[in-house]
Amino acid sequence: MDETVQQLVERMALICEKEGMPRIGGRIFGYLLATDQTFSLEDLAEQLQASKASVSTNARMLEQFGMIRRVSVLGDRRDFYRVQDDPWEQMLRVAQGRWREMVNVFNEAAERLPEPAGRARMDDAARFHTLLIRECDALIDRWHALRRQEQADAGAEVPLRRAAGA
Amino acid sequence: MDETVQQLVERMALICEKEGMPRIGGRIFGYLLATDQTFSLEDLAEQLQASKASVSTNARMLEQFGMIRRVSVLGDRRDFYRVQDDPWEQMLRVAQGRWREMVNVFNEAAERLPEPAGRARMDDAARFHTLLIRECDALIDRWHALRRQEQADAGAEVPLRRAAGA
DNA sequence: CGATACGTTCAGTATTGACTGAACGGGTTG
DNA sequence: CAACCCGTTCAGTCAATACTGAACGTATCG
Numbered sequence: 084m085d086e087t088v089q090q091l092v093e094r095m096a097l098i099c100e101k102e103g104m105p106r107i108g109g110r111i112f113g114y115l116l117a118t119d120q121t122f123s124l125e126d127l128a129e130q131l132q133a134s135k136a137s138v139s140t141n142a143r144m145l146e147q148f149g150m151i152r153r154v155s156v157l158g159d160r161r162d163f164y165r166v167q168d169d170p171w172e173q174m175l176r177v178a179q180g181r182w183r184e185m186v187n188v189f190n191e192a193a194e195r196l197p198e199p200a201g202r203a204r205m206d207d208a209a210r211f212h213t214l215l216i217r218e219c220d221a222l223i224d225r226w227h228a229l230r231r232q233e234q235a236d237a238g239a240e241v242p243l244r245r246a247a248g249a
Numbered sequence: 250m251d252e253t254v255q256q257l258v259e260r261m262a263l264i265c266e267k268e269g270m271p272r273i274g275g276r277i278f279g280y281l282l283a284t285d286q287t288f289s290l291e292d293l294a295e296q297l298q299a300s301k302a303s304v305s306t307n308a309r310m311l312e313q314f315g316m317i318r319r320v321s322v323l324g325d326r327r328d329f330y331r332v333q334d335d336p337w338e339q340m341l342r343v344a345q346g347r348w349r350e351m352v353n354v355f356n357e358a359a360e361r362l363p364e365p366a367g368r369a370r371m372d373d374a375a376r377f378h379t380l381l382i383r384e385c386d387a388l389i390d391r392w393h394a395l396r397r398q399e400q401a402d403a404g405a406e407v408p409l410r411r412a413a414g415a
Numbered sequence: 416c417g418a419t420a421c422g423t424t425c426a427g428t429a430t431t432g433a434c435t436g437a438a439c440g441g442g443t444t445g
Numbered sequence: 446c447a448a449c450c451c452g453t454t455c456a457g458t459c460a461a462t463a464c465t466g467a468a469c470g471t472a473t474c475g
């Protein structure tokens with residue numbers, strides 16, 4: 084494996100681990116991200132020096148988070164994996180789900196707690212996370228807009244040259 | 250301890266644990282949040298049924314995250330703790346710091362990676378997190394505005410009644 | 416200056432959970 | 446139908462780390 088790729092893989096492993104994800108999950112994501120290619124389960128296990136069992140489990144987790152996707156290839160029984168088109172949006176959506184649960188917890192506590200001051204704190208927390216969820220939707224929209232812009236710019240490079248030649 | 254408080258404490262413990270924080274850290278934060286009171290180290294250890302050592306360590310961690318603060322009381326040698334005025338903003342700021350590091354990692358990889366496609370992915374990732382950081386600043390501003398509004402409304406309740414009586 | 420109170424640090428313990436190898440099930444090929 | 450290929454599941458192992466009790470350093474009080 085290319086050394087630069089490996090560096091990113093290991094960094095990604097540590098970052099993801101700090102976020103509460105298994106280290107190998109971070110490695111898989113980092114590898115698929117840095118190569119932007121499609122790999123079989125066995126390829127991943129070999130390249131990342133992990134057991135197929137571990138890769139299988141972690142790949143499924145990443146798939147459920149929407150950060151990578153399974154690819155089926157005609158005439159091949161194996162599973163292939165590659166990074167999702169927009170993994171970061173998916174990350175945010177998962178986070179939104181967690182925040183929604185927290186809002187429920189806070190709202191429930193805001194009704195039941197004995198002390199008014201504590202209830203106010205819970206209300207505050209619920210409002211904050213509600214705002215967080217709402218603003219995240221807006222952020223995703225902005226991200227899509229920015230991303231379309233990027234891709235339009237990148238895609239325009241070649242056609243522009245053609246136009247110049249015409 | 251009140252049962253409702255205890256429920257929130259345990260829920261908060263699990264939530265925080267899932268985010269990669271020690272369980273007792275979550276308990277401390279949840280307890281201070283739900284009671285909105287000031288407690289000594291020993292109080293916390295007793296109420297949360299944990300050792301003073303553990304509470305000491307975790308309280309310092311929460312303090313460094315800006316989620317709780319130490320309170321000193323005149324004529325008392327002990328340390329007291331209470332929840333920070335706006336712990337959620339602090340949480341976001343800590344997250345921003347992590348994202349900044351990630352942007353560095355991505356940018357570095359975007360320059361060094363062998364494959365153009367991989368470099369594009371890294372660039373994409375860096376852009377996303379940069380946007381995330383920027384939008385978070387805006388979010389914090391909105392949160393402050395919303396919060397001022399809340400507090401103004403809450404504070405207005407009594408004066409309004411006075412105004413109505415006048 | 417000795418005694419006490421308080422918080423922190425540190426070594427040891429216990430628990431969690433990530434990871435592995437092997438067994439299993441489903442499906443395809445000869 | 447037998448042999449094989451893939452992926453998943455599961456029991457077992459190992460490492461990481463949260464937590465504790467005890468020792469320590471520091472400051473305050475008699």
